[in-house]
Amino acid sequence: MTGQGDRIRPPRPTWSKWLLASGGVLALAIVLVAAFVVVPAISEARRTCGTGVEKRGDNEECVGVTDGAYVFSPELQGVEEHIRAENEAVAASGRPYVSVAVLLPMTLTDRDILSVEWVRHQLQGAYIAQHRANTTQSWGSVPLIRLLLANPGSRLAQWEPVVTDLVGRVTSERLVAVTGIGLSLGTARDAVRRLSENRIPVIASQLAADEFSEIPGFMRVSPTSSTYGLAAASYVRSTASTATVVRDVNPGDLYPKTLATAFTRKFSDDTHKIVGRTEEYDSSLPGIENTFLQMMPNICGNQPEVVYFAGRENHLTAFVAELAQRPCLDRHITVLTGDLGLIGPPGPEMQRGLRTNVTVLAPGLAHPEAWTREPQAFNPTAVASFQEPQCTGCFRAVFPQERLDDGVAILAHDAVLTVVWALRGIPRLAPAQATAQDVLQARNRLHGKLAVPGASGMISFDDKGDPLNKAVPILRVRPDDTPEFVQLSAPDS
Numbered sequence: 001m002t003g004q005g006d007r008i009r010p011p012r013p014t015w016s017k018w019l020l021a022s023g024g025v026l027a028l029a030i031v032l033v034a035a036f037v038v039v040p041a042i043s044e045a046r047r048t049c050g051t052g053v054e055k056r057g058d059n060e061e062c063v064g065v066t067d068g069a070y071v072f073s074p075e076l077q078g079v080e081e082h083i084r085a086e087n088e089a090v091a092a093s094g095r096p097y098v099s100v101a102v103l104l105p106m107t108l109t110d111r112d113i114l115s116v117e118w119v120r121h122q123l124q125g126a127y128i129a130q131h132r133a134n135t136t137q138s139w140g141s142v143p144l145i146r147l148l149l150a151n152p153g154s155r156l157a158q159w160e161p162v163v164t165d166l167v168g169r170v171t172s173e174r175l176v177a178v179t180g181i182g183l184s185l186g187t188a189r190d191a192v193r194r195l196s197e198n199r200i201p202v203i204a205s206q207l208a209a210d211e212f213s214e215i216p217g218f219m220r221v222s223p224t225s226s227t228y229g230l231a232a233a234s235y236v237r238s239t240a241s242t243a244t245v246v247r248d249v250n251p252g253d254l255y256p257k258t259l260a261t262a263f264t265r266k267f268s269d270d271t272h273k274i275v276g277r278t279e280e281y282d283s284s285l286p287g288i289e290n291t292f293l294q295m296m297p298n299i300c301g302n303q304p305e306v307v308y309f310a311g312r313e314n315h316l317t318a319f320v321a322e323l324a325q326r327p328c329l330d331r332h333i334t335v336l337t338g339d340l341g342l343i344g345p346p347g348p349e350m351q352r353g354l355r356t357n358v359t360v361l362a363p364g365l366a367h368p369e370a371w372t373r374e375p376q377a378f379n380p381t382a383v384a385s386f387q388e389p390q391c392t393g394c395f396r397a398v399f400p401q402e403r404l405d406d407g408v409a410i411l412a413h414d415a416v417l418t419v420v421w422a423l424r425g426i427p428r429l430a431p432a433q434a435t436a437q438d439v440l441q442a443r444n445r446l447h448g449k450l451a452v453p454g455a456s457g458m459i460s461f462d463d464k465g466d467p468l469n470k471a472v473p474i475l476r477v478r479p480d481d482t483p484e485f486v487q488l489s490a491p492d493s
Helices: 014-047 074-093 116-135 159-172 186-197 210-214 225-236 255-267 288-302 313-325 348-354 369-373 380-387 408-424 436-445
Strands: 048-050 053-056 061-066 097-103 144-151 175-181 202-206 218-220 242-248 279-281 306-310 333-337 358-363 452-454 457-459 472-478 481-489
Touching: 014 053, 048 061, 061 159, 074 097, 074 116, 074 144, 097 116, 097 159, 097 408, 116 144, 116 175, 116 202, 116 380, 116 408, 144 159, 144 175, 144 408, 159 175, 159 186, 175 186, 175 408, 175 436, 186 202, 186 210, 202 408, 210 218, 225 255, 225 306, 225 333, 225 358, 225 472, 225 481, 242 255, 242 288, 255 306, 279 288, 288 313, 313 333, 313 348, 313 358, 348 358, 358 481, 369 481, 380 408, 380 452, 408 436, 408 452
Parallel strands: 097 144, 097 175, 175 202, 202 218, 242 279, 242 306, 306 333, 333 358
Antiparallel strands: 048 053, 053 061, 061 144, 358 472, 452 457, 472 481
């Protein structure tokens, strides 16, 4: 029965049930669409560091490509601002231009052997070449040069998305070449190979391992590992007849093996001997300093006049420090190594080693003192990019607090200059039509009378893209200063 106060409610129409149900479905659909749109957008925003640059890898480094608008490190801000301003001037000029990318690790971690100073000098040298090419007639006048800064992260670990980005800019931003690189690592080799597959030439400013010479379209303005080994052996053969080799066997580093092989081949003959077995260490494992200390009895027992250290500069400092613990402190030892591009004034540990009857010598990348000591070996116009009197756009004026004796800025300048020389110094199509293929074609002409007039010396490339018979400076490490210039030494001398 139904009470008096109860009302009989008729059932709702079917359409009303459908409307309520569909309204719920519609609301749910809106929520789901919002989730699919908003959540990825938030995630993307969190990954984005700036235009063309985003966080990647376990360390969430900001990697990618920028025209200088995004600053990868506070220590790079000054030079990046110069590059951005120059790029904006090029875009506003209305004149034909091309883009050149500088591919370098610009966000460093504790695993890197590079320093922020090294990166900064690379960018400074590239900028000076760009600015001089755009504002003087030293190497022609068109096309103008834009610089793109491409950061593949620590140890080039994020090279793949960055190289993919660069490939896309061949058309969109008229990319004609990539310079830089800096490390003879497997990741660097993979990056160069991918660029080669896409017919983008690579002109490395500083890259030593000989294995890169097998990659089509590759060039370098720095000496090879073999050149360093040969130059060191040539220099020391007149004063020493015995040597022991210390070598890094890290499987991920291509550089040390070539150094050791070249030195041994050049040094050894009937009157020059490698004494004792090669003392090996693996820089991919911990305890390097312990290993160096354990080498000292054998090194003294071999009684070498020279120890050839085939390894990286940061490990050289540890090795020299451990020489202070060797049993034969009364015996003078000369340590030779690959190059001193990363060595500044030694720290206290290395100083102690140097003061125990030890001399450290090595070929360098380039050195400004060579310009005045042996001026006949250099093109005055290229040298003027660094120290011409009253020049407001030269290195000394723009970066007065920066050092040149590590040679890094000089070689970075020469790498960009090589692209400029290839496009302007050889007859070709109109500047507005310049492409990466034109640089690849010109690569075959950059030798002999058409050698690149670099600030590090004339650069004549062989058929593999390596510099031919390039003289390198021999440097001596000083206990309380940067390395000093000794002389130029050609590897075939």
